[in-house]
Amino acid sequence: MTPPLAPTPPPVANLEFKARLLMVFTLLLVCGAILFVLYARGAFDSTQRLVLMAEDSEGVAVGMDLTFSGFPIGRVHRIELAETGKVRILVDITSKDAHWLRTSSVFTLIRGVVGSPAIRAYTGVLDDPQLPDGAERTVLQGDVSAEIPKVIASVRELMDNLNNLTAADGSMGTSLRNLQTLTARLNGPGGALTVAMGSEQDAQKIIAMLDRTQALLAKLDSMAAKTDTQVFGDKGILPQTRDTIVQLQGLLGDSRDSLKRLDAVLQDAQAISGNAKAATADLGVLRAEVDASLRKVDGLVTEINRKWPFARSTEIPLP
Secondary structure (H helix, E strand, C coil): CCCCCCCCCCHHHHHHHHHHHHHHHHHHHHHHHHHHHHHHCCCCCCEEEEEEEECCCCCCCCCCEEEECCEEEEEEEEEEECCCCCEEEEEEEEHHHHHHCECCCEEEEEECCCCCCEEEEECCCCCCCECCCCEEEEEEEEEHHHHHHHHHHHHHHHHHHHHHHHCCCCHHHHHHHHHHHHHHHHCCCCCHHHHHHCCHHHHHHHHHHHHHHHHHHHHHHHHHHHHHHHHHCCCCHHHHHHHHHHHHHHHHHHHHHHHHHHHHHHHHHHHHHHHHHHHHHHHHHHHHHHHHHHHHHHHHHHHHHHHCCCCCCCCCCCC
């Protein structure tokens, strides 16, 4: 005998089972996507805490990235007010990127004209000690929009200076009028000479002086030509002087001959004088010998008179 068949489930219950299975699968898919996003965002990475002190928290929001060289290495976890009135920005830094932050690192909070603010870290010396966990650093804030009023004021001042410069009584207008006056003088009768001298009368004086100087130079040229003829011509002073010098050379030759003859006469006279000098020397020796003999005779006579005084007179006349 054939057993009875199982009852077939109704179609509605089958559809409910499939719908529940689809919802569970969708929920698992969403949870997996969320977990993947959290993993990709580093939610499960180990972190260390960094406290940034700022003057105000304008533009800072939880979840804002802390970037280093354009790459996010941390995220703002919480913002709180310190007892000193400053803002404490708690930032979580991933442990794998914490080595980029050193004790000499600098942190900035920049607010641009367009876009949201950005917190950036700068490290100049990577050999410095690594920034410890829970370190507290001051944020250097820069607001580009705060410079806009200064820029507008500078532009307004520049426009005022340009208006004053280009006004009718301004420096540029005065310079243009002076340039027009200078151009008119250059195109005038005196030209550049009038501009250089300052007036047309002075320029005319300079022109007259130049004309007189030219006439004087012409006279000097004429005088130089006449002087050249009188000095260097055939009957000029220079040829006559040359003839006179030739005659003077002849006279000097005659004088030279006369001096030679006179030199011979002087040599003869010098020889005669030498002989006379030798004779005079011999006479001196002879006179000395005579004087010695006379002294001997005088001494003898004196000795005779002392021994035999025959006469009163003891003088002996000399020849």
